[in-house]
Amino acid sequence: DAMVIQNPRYQVTQFGKPVTLSCSQTLNHNVMYWYQQKSSQAPKLLFHYYDKDFNNEADTPDNFQSRRPNTSFCFLDIRSPGLGDAAMYLCATSRRGGDYEQYFGPGTRLTVT
């Protein structure tokens, strides 16, 4: 039944050690989003893909990269995690653009030691 799947649910990495978070969807939606959410704050959009078109938010650090090899999968790569990157990372999908409901995955909680 799971529609948006994120692995792993919890990830611990060391300061400066690259880490990849993954997201997959069974909804065949066109758009996939990555959000960063810190404690008691709103989700902050990092980037999104509309099909293969990549859209980066202006204030997303270069340290964050993304790949979408096919419709179903999307990856978030953090090249050199800092302590400030510890957060919940949420993947979401929508059928088309912003006026369509977004379906969120359960999130990956990243800890940086």
Add this chain to the structure above:
Amino acid sequence: GQNIDQPTEMTATEGAIVQINCTYQTSGFNGLFWYQQHAGEAPTFLSYNVLDGLEEKGRFSSFLSRSKGYSYLLLKELQMKDSASYLCAVHNNAGNMLTFGGGTRLMVKP
């Protein structure tokens, strides 16, 4: 830019009614979403308003006034499980994304 304001926290009693307000300033407004997020979990969709007026969905209703840049989420017959954060999110015609407000953490007391 966009500006979205919600109260940070609210407390209400089980069985009561609570109204969570959201005001926004944005150009090219398309619509407004409400999401519910339980602690440590992902947001889940509650409602989407495009036109002015009230949309009712069971115990939850959402209202929009485009001219006033204002929305509210009304929760009736509160249950303990309604304790969560409620996020309003604005979609404007600049692209495919939403801008989320900071969320209102609702605590329901017995």
